[in-house]
Amino acid sequence: MTLKLYGRLQSTNTQRVILILKEKKIPYELVEVEFGQNNQPERLQFQPFAEIPYIDDDGFILYESRAIARYLVAAYPEHGPTLVPPPSVGVKAQALFEQALSVEAFNFYPTVSSILMERLLKPFIGQTPDEAEIATLTEKLDTRLAGYERVLSKSKYLAGDEVTLADLFHIPLLTLFGLGQIDAFTNDEKVKKWPSVARWANELVQRGSVQS
Amino acid sequence: MVLKLYGMPVSTCTRRVATVLVEYKVPFEFVSIDVAKGEHKSAAYLQNQPFGQVPYIDDDGFILFESRAICRYIVDKYPAPAGTTPLVPSDIKGKALFEQAASIEYSDFEPYAYPTVREKVFKPMRNLPTDKAVYDSSIETLDAKLAGYEAILGKQKYLAGNEIILADLFHLPYATLLAKAGSDLMTTKGPNVTRWYNELCERPSWNAVKDGAKSFSSY
Numbered sequence: 001m002t003l004k005l006y007g008r009l010q011s012t013n014t015q016r017v018i019l020i021l022k023e024k025k026i027p028y029e030l031v032e033v034e035f036g037q038n039n040q041p042e043r044l045q046f047q048p049f050a051e052i053p054y055i056d057d058d059g060f061i062l063y064e065s066r067a068i069a070r071y072l073v074a075a076y077p078e079h080g081p082t083l084v085p086p087p088s089v090g091v092k093a094q095a096l097f098e099q100a101l102s103v104e105a106f107n108f109y110p111t112v113s114s115i116l117m118e119r120l121l122k123p124f125i126g127q128t129p130d131e132a133e134i135a136t137l138t139e140k141l142d143t144r145l146a147g148y149e150r151v152l153s154k155s156k157y158l159a160g161d162e163v164t165l166a167d168l169f170h171i172p173l174l175t176l177f178g179l180g181q182i183d184a185f186t187n188d189e190k191v192k193k194w195p196s197v198a199r200w201a202n203e204l205v206q207r208g209s210v211q212s
Numbered sequence: 213m214v215l216k217l218y219g220m221p222v223s224t225c226t227r228r229v230a231t232v233l234v235e236y237k238v239p240f241e242f243v244s245i246d247v248a249k250g251e252h253k254s255a256a257y258l259q260n261q262p263f264g265q266v267p268y269i270d271d272d273g274f275i276l277f278e279s280r281a282i283c284r285y286i287v288d289k290y291p292a293p294a295g296t297t298p299l300v301p302s303d304i305k306g307k308a309l310f311e312q313a314a315s316i317e318y319s320d321f322e323p324y325a326y327p328t329v330r331e332k333v334f335k336p337m338r339n340l341p342t343d344k345a346v347y348d349s350s351i352e353t354l355d356a357k358l359a360g361y362e363a364i365l366g367k368q369k370y371l372a373g374n375e376i377i378l379a380d381l382f383h384l385p386y387a388t389l390l391a392k393a394g395s396d397l398m399t400t401k402g403p404n405v406t407r408w409y410n411e412l413c414e415r416p417s418w419n420a421v422k423d424g425a426k427s428f429s430s431y
Binding site: 044048049051060062063065066070071074092094095096098101102105106107110143144147148150151 | 258262274276282285304311312318319320359360363364
């Protein structure tokens with residue numbers, strides 16, 4: 001049975017899963033869940049937080065986009081690039097991979113998604129963006145990007161010299177930097193402060209799986 | 213060389229790591245970082261933790277940061293103590309459900325528990341004003357998310373099944389500060405969340421470090 005992905009194309013969390021499905025060339029069927037329909041009983045029984053996405057892989061239900069991505073990589077090892085360190089690399093390399101994944105989840109996602117909520121979601125629901133809040137969040141993001149520079153000036157990707165899920169997980173929000181007016185990688189003065197991060201970010205959004 | 217944990221004694225993330233070190237009976241030396249003086253932002257510190265955050269570990273020259281990554285490393289490196297089940301499953305589906313639970317913690321709990329605690333506990337400690345609107349909206353969302361927890365924990369003992377896993381323990385530092393932040397959600401939202409929360413609070417490893425991380429040379 002073809003894997004079913006329940007979500008919405010406009011949702012960055014759904015896009016995160018689609019990205020990995022494409023990277024791994026895993027066939028799937030997208031079942032569109034309309035905006036506002038997450039809490040229907042037939043959805044809640046599978047995703048108790050009324051969120052999307054979730055998958056049904058031949059009866060195995062899983063939610064949380066990053067958990068789904070990890071599962072896809074583990075369950076379909078023969079498809080496409082590995083995207084995670086192989087078990088043979090040892091405990092330390094695995095730990096550095098987990099460190100990189102945690103950096104994305106805590107030092108990138110919350111701040112960037114908050115900025116995008118102000119700039120993109122609020123106008124969509126008829127509210128005004130809070131410019132003071134955006135300024136505070138931008139300052140926070142700039143501090144974080146300085147941290148990223150310390151890492152990416154020493155290695156090509158976040159967990160070493162091979163691309164992994166930790167890098168790819170950033171892509172859905174990176175693709176919204178333009179629309180969200182986040183100039184971290186387009187403002188020349190800023191790019192001078194984190195040239196390695198800018199190189200890494202631009203490379204990620206150029207990946208075939210993103211462009212297709 | 214014994215493992216060194218660099219952090220702040222009462223920091224949530226530092227205690228998260230200390231809990232798992234004690235859980236797995238790993239001897240460690242706790243080194244206190246002077247966060248008040250900005251030691252965590254010094255050039256020397258940034259060599260080890262490039263984001264200027266606590267904690268990090270030095271395991272005989274191996275440097276690792278991000279508390280949850282450190283906890284996973286401990287479970288990966290050391291055997292589960294006799295008579296206990298590993299805090300991270302190894303089979304594909306068990307691991308997937310573990311990752312789902314780990315993701316629930318940082319997607320559905322921490323983003324709302326943290327601002328709640330920051331506004332009513334951390335900010336007053338630093339003589340900063342509480343933003344009531346942020347507090348109210350965080351509590352409201354946390355309340356809604358705990359409904360999901362209540363549903364899950366009505367079917368199984370812990371977040372990924374009937375055995376305790378790292379993701380359950382990860383909740384302890386912020387969950388236990390909610391009462392101090394004026395919210396009794398962990399014991400009033402529903403009987404399942406209450407049962408799970410109370411059980412976590414009784415964990416000996418948490419009780420050994422809940423008042424402050426410290427060194428453990430033997431167990």
